[in-house]
Amino acid sequence: MTMDLLLDQVRGIVQYYPVILKGLGVTLALSFIGIVAGTTIGFLLGIGRASSNKWLAFVVGAYTDIFRGTPVLVQVFVVFFILPEIGVELDAFTAGAIALTNIAACFISEIVASGIRAVPVGQIEAAASAGLTRLQQLWLVVLPQATRMIVPSLVGQFVLLVKDSSVVSAIGLLDLTRSGWVIVQNIPNGLLVFSVVGVGYFLICYPLLHLSRRMEKP
Amino acid sequence: MIKFTALNKWYGAHHVLQDINLAVAKGEVVVVCGPSGSGKSTLIRCVNGLEKFQSGSLIVDSMSVANGANLRPLRMELGFVFQQFNLYPHKTALENVTLAPIHVRKLPPKEAVSRGKALLEKVGLGDKFNAYPQQLSGGQQQRVAIARSLCMQPKIMLFDEPTSALDPEMINEVLDVMVALAKDGMTMIVVTHEMGFARKVAGRVVFMDKGAIVEVAEPEAFFTAPENERTREFLGKILHH
Numbered sequence: 001m002t003m004d005l006l007l008d009q010v011r012g013i014v015q016y017y018p019v020i021l022k023g024l025g026v027t028l029a030l031s032f033i034g035i036v037a038g039t040t041i042g043f044l045l046g047i048g049r050a051s052s053n054k055w056l057a058f059v060v061g062a063y064t065d066i067f068r069g070t071p072v073l074v075q076v077f078v079v080f081f082i083l084p085e086i087g088v089e090l091d092a093f094t095a096g097a098i099a100l101t102n103i104a105a106c107f108i109s110e111i112v113a114s115g116i117r118a119v120p121v122g123q124i125e126a127a128a129s130a131g132l133t134r135l136q137q138l139w140l141v142v143l144p145q146a147t148r149m150i151v152p153s154l155v156g157q158f159v160l161l162v163k164d165s166s167v168v169s170a171i172g173l174l175d176l177t178r179s180g181w182v183i184v185q186n187i188p189n190g191l192l193v194f195s196v197v198g199v200g201y202f203l204i205c206y207p208l209l210h211l212s213r214r215m216e217k218p
Numbered sequence: 219m220i221k222f223t224a225l226n227k228w229y230g231a232h233h234v235l236q237d238i239n240l241a242v243a244k245g246e247v248v249v250v251c252g253p254s255g256s257g258k259s260t261l262i263r264c265v266n267g268l269e270k271f272q273s274g275s276l277i278v279d280s281m282s283v284a285n286g287a288n289l290r291p292l293r294m295e296l297g298f299v300f301q302q303f304n305l306y307p308h309k310t311a312l313e314n315v316t317l318a319p320i321h322v323r324k325l326p327p328k329e330a331v332s333r334g335k336a337l338l339e340k341v342g343l344g345d346k347f348n349a350y351p352q353q354l355s356g357g358q359q360q361r362v363a364i365a366r367s368l369c370m371q372p373k374i375m376l377f378d379e380p381t382s383a384l385d386p387e388m389i390n391e392v393l394d395v396m397v398a399l400a401k402d403g404m405t406m407i408v409v410t411h412e413m414g415f416a417r418k419v420a421g422r423v424v425f426m427d428k429g430a431i432v433e434v435a436e437p438e439a440f441f442t443a444p445e446n447e448r449t450r451e452f453l454g455k456i457l458h459h
Contacts (some may be wrong), residue, residue, distance in 0.1 A: 126304035129266055130318035130370060131294040140321060144308045 013196060016179075023179025024200050028094070031162045031204060033097045037162065038104025039154070040187065045105055046112025047138065052108045064106040070074030073098045073167045080171045091101045096168035096175075104161045111153045115146030166201075174199045219244045219374060219405050220265060227260065234260050235271060237432040247406045249416040249437075252426035253452060258409045261426065262378050262384065265407065266296045279373055294322060297367025301379040303359040305351040307365070311338060312347040315366045323370060330369070337365040341395050357388030364395055373449030375399065377408040411456055425449045 013020075067075060080095040090098070121141050127137040166191040169178035180197040184190050220242040227235035234257050242248050250258045263269040265278055267289045279295050283451040305314050315334035319325040325333070338347060341361040351359050362382055368377060377396065381389045393415050395430035400406055410416070416423050416437055423440040425433040425448075433446045441457075444450050 012280065120304075122300060122302055122304040124267055126298075126306070129268065129293055129296070129298035130366070131290050131322040132318060133290065136321055140317060141306055145306075148308065167311065 006189075006192075009126050009187050009189045009192055013183060013193060016183045016187075019174075019179045019182055020176070020196065020200070022175055023176040023197075026174055027162070027165055027176040028204065029198070030093075030096055030100055030165045030168060031158075032098040033162045034104045034165065035158050037097075037101040039108055041101065041105035042108025043112050043143075045083045045109035046116065049109050049113035051118035060109065064109050067103050067106040068110070070162070072099065072164050073105050073170060074170055075103060076167050092168065092171045092173040095171060096165070096173050100161060100165055100168070103164070104157065107157050107160075108154065111150050111157060112146065115150035116142055118149055151215045152212050154184075155208050159208050159212075162208070163201060219246075219279060220221050220407070221275075221277045221354065222261075222264075223275045223277075225264070225276055227264070227269065227271040232386040234429050235264070236428075238426065240431060240434070242405065242407060243421075245403045246421040247400045247404075248424060250407060250409045250424045250426060251411055251413075251416070251452070251456075252389055252432075255428075256426040258426045259378050260429075262376050262407055263375040263382060265374075265376055266293055266298050268294065268298075274355070278344050280433050295373045296369060297364075297372040297375040299360070299363050299367055299375070299377045299380045301382050303351070303356070303363045303383070305359055305362055307351050310348045310350055310363075311343060311354070311362045314351070314362055315369045317422060318366070319369050334365070334369050337368050340361070341365050342391070356384045357390060357391045359393055360384065360388075360392045364392070364399075368399075370381065374405045374407070377406065377428050379409050379411075379412065381410065381412055413453075413457060427452070 040066055045060050045064060048056050049064070051057050051060075069183045076096060076099040079099045080090065080092060083090060083095075123141055124143065127141040132140065164177060166177040169175050169181065172178075174182070176197055180193050187193060220240075222238045222240045225235055225238040226233070236257075238261065239249075240382065242402075250261060257313070260269050264271055264283065266278060267283050271284070278292055281292050283292065303313075306317065309317065312331065312334050315337060316327070316330040319330040319333065320327055321374055323330075335344075335347060338344060341364060343358060343361055343365070346354060346358065346362075349358075351362070354362065360445040364375075364380075369419050380396070381392050384392065389412070393412060396408065398407075408415070408420075420437050422434055423437050424431055425440070425446070427448050433440070433444060433449045435444070440449075441453065444453060
């Protein structure tokens with residue numbers, strides 16, 4: 001390949017910046033929704049998973065196992081193609097956001113449950129002995145300690161979520177990955193185009209990785 | 219103030235508390251001792267409902283412990299000090315002390331803080347308000363734990379081997395706080411092997427073995443003329459060093 005051709009292709013990609021930016025925006029939006037909603041729901045599920053109510057713990061465990069044990073791509077297809085069969089029409093973005101939030105919540109649930117279980121029983125006894133209600137024990141004593149322990153795993157999960165969000169390109173959503181597919185139709189240099197796409201993901205994930213490393217230090 | 223009547227508890231087939239009868243009067247200090255596995259910790263943990271029992275009755279401050287609905291109001295009146303301190307590691311000493319008064323007693327935070335500071339000063343930790351538990355020695359942590367219980371202004375204080383996890387040189391600083399508390403007229407049950415403490419402040423000493431109360435006596439009689447063979451054997455083991 002000549003240098004001129006390469007430069008031409010780079011120039012071509014630069015001209016596609018609106019597509020790349022749009023894709024980056026969709027990926028960012030999906031990641032943000034997935035992280036915020038997935039963490040919120042994940043904490044609720046995790047509290048249920050670690051509950052002393054065996055029945056509740058079992059139901060939550062079974063639910064999260066189903067999704068943790070199947071490919072995200074399949075789950076996105078189910079939400080997007082199968083829900084309309086039962087009358088739930090969703091646009092691609094909503095379908096993608098739901099599927100990603102759900103899978104994030106399922107993984108985060110197990111992380112949260114493991115954090116809750118790691119809080120020494122003496123902590124709960126001390127809180128209970130002081131007359132705190134179950135909810136106060138959870139909110140004031142158990143969750144703050146559990147959260148501190150799971151921050152690194154949690155951020156790791158966020159990074160996976162950002163990268164997993166690329167599966168929504170399979171239902172036609174113009175995210176960062178799909179913007180690469182669009183560009184490569186016109187600029188036939190896959191290595192170059194998808195390197196740019198990769199850099200886009202890295203730019204989102206790196207601050208998260210950096211954050212997690214900083215938080216791991218005491 | 220506290221009354222055990224024919225109380226029994228089993229862990230599966232293991233009969234851990236056998237026909238316990240014991241009454242503790244207001245202002246009385248009762249020391250419970252006995253070999254490990256004798257059921258003394260289980261006994262004191264029954265008082266604030268950390269352990270359930272299967273038969274008999276336990277009335278504390280005119281409330282039945284067996285009734286789950288009584289548990290929270292009861293616990294508000296009972297301080298409990300653990301062998302392992304169990305301070306909240308994510309809270310400072312002062313926050314440990316004020317948490318329950320603010321959230322359970324609904325005390326205005328300002329009032330809780332001034333009460334908490336006064337108590338930390340009283341246990342000799344006036345310079346440690348903002349220290350986290352891991353920055354404190356064992357003896358200091360246990361004193362914070364005592365202040366934490368006192369900040370709820372309990373009617374009864376329960377101590378479950380409060381000095382057993384401490385290095386020897388820190389035991390006295392904790393015992394001093396407990397002696398002062400006893401002299402202030404606090405009703406206390408103390409599970410401990412600190413016989414010096416028992417001699418100094420206990421109204422009665424209870425000796426337990428294999429889940430049963432073997433002997434109850436005033437300290438003088440307990441140490442000089444124990445009636446039961448097992449008590450003599452136990453005292454021989456812990457006093458002759």
